[in-house]
Amino acid sequence: MMNSFDSAIVEFACEWLPYGTPPPEELLTQFGMTSTRYEQQLSRILDDYPSHIPLDTRRKLWLRLAERQAGLTRATASPV
Numbered sequence: 001m002m003n004s005f006d007s008a009i010v011e012f013a014c015e016w017l018p019y020g021t022p023p024p025e026e027l028l029t030q031f032g033m034t035s036t037r038y039e040q041q042l043s044r045i046l047d048d049y050p051s052h053i054p055l056d057t058r059r060k061l062w063l064r065l066a067e068r069q070a071g072l073t074r075a076t077a078s079p080v
Helices: 006-018 023-030 036-050 056-076
Strands: none
Touching: 006 023, 006 036, 006 056, 023 036, 036 056
């Protein structure tokens, strides 16, 4: 069963879906973690508790994580 901390992360992520990625300050205030740690935690929750999160919501959250990762990869890639 999903614990209350994991449930709070999923609820928070769902609230932020229409607006994009939550600001780092908000993550630090709400959960005491960096953006990277939040994304790792959310990814783990999506993997560990698929039956607790509706399919459409899981899909949207995975897409948001993938978009964020792609953006980080582009931003940190060295120019050719």
